[in-house]
Amino acid sequence: MLFSTKAEYGVRLMVELGRQPGSMPISLSAVAEAERLPLSYLEHLVAKLRKAGLVTSTRGAHGGYRLAKPAEEITMDAVVEALEGQIAPMECFHDSPDGKVLCSHEDDGDRACATKLLWTRVQGGVTKALSGTTLAELVEFASPGALGERRAPVGTAA
């Protein structure tokens, strides 16, 4: 398995926030009920998203979470990375700040990691897929045609 349920749940959570039209915050318990996910586990995930600056929170009664940016500007690489940590195919890989890919045992002698070519391609494929997908796309995909009105209060649909 490439990713764990942290990414799965976290993305579902983000989509749920993105579905909401106004600026009203949504409580985690509402999300948990809608997506049928354990509330206390979502708390951990949303904390990561908040620390990554992807959602904002308001405390107290009628509080909850909102997207920090419009869904069109949120790409999924940021979301998945916030939840799962650095996206690298292998332990020895780490992104340098300039976006280059390094392999920590590059200095193994004369020849480079035989595997570097492969993992570089894999990572390229993954990051391209993630950064090429916006939250807005997923929101639209999840509720096709619906434009804010005629949508059942999720979870109660037969």
Add this chain to the structure above:
Amino acid sequence: MLFSTKAEYGVRLMVELGRQPGSMPISLSAVAEAERLPLSYLEHLVAKLRKAGLVTSTRGAHGGYRLAKPAEEITMDAVVEALEGQIAPMECFHDSPDGKVLCSHEDDGDRACATKLLWTRVQGGVTKALSGTTLAELVEFASPGALGERRAPVGTAA
């Protein structure tokens, strides 16, 4: 991390076998020494590769392993899948025999998994990278320019 060291070690092992010119089998201990990997762990990995039909073995003295096919015909998706199991971004994903991608909680009600679009793209990126890379490419990448002669007995190079 997308993959574990099983894929890493296993690929290195395959490359090592691919480096060898003739039809002479190579012992695992030779590979272990060359790649500085624990022999007893490699045993587990090579067993998976053998069961997947990627390498063949000859037992007894002067025995060892050989590629079951020429390196040009071995694509890395088969190798990685043999080592890591089904390549899917998420638990709910499983390949159907016809190569289509299914999501096991597709029947969650009216709307499809919000995440399906994303994971489908990710999986596409990964499998494209893996199936588009042959073992021969990695072998060439690991020993550039060398064509069977002038190659140091790996591990002794300064």
Add this chain to the structure above:
DNA sequence: GTATAACCGACCGCTTCAGTAGGATTTGGT
């Protein structure tokens, strides 16, 4: 001041990972 909600950290059972250990079996060389 009470209900609602975000926050925070500790804990827990489970599985996988990475590796070790010990043996059994097959084969080539002498």
Add this chain to the structure above:
DNA sequence: ACCAAATCCTACTGAAGCGGTCGGTTATAC
């Protein structure tokens, strides 16, 4: 015949991460 080299097989282990729970604290609306 015997020994060394090699594959093969099963079981085990410590450590880490996953998925989730729990109890408690703080902040806010009514």
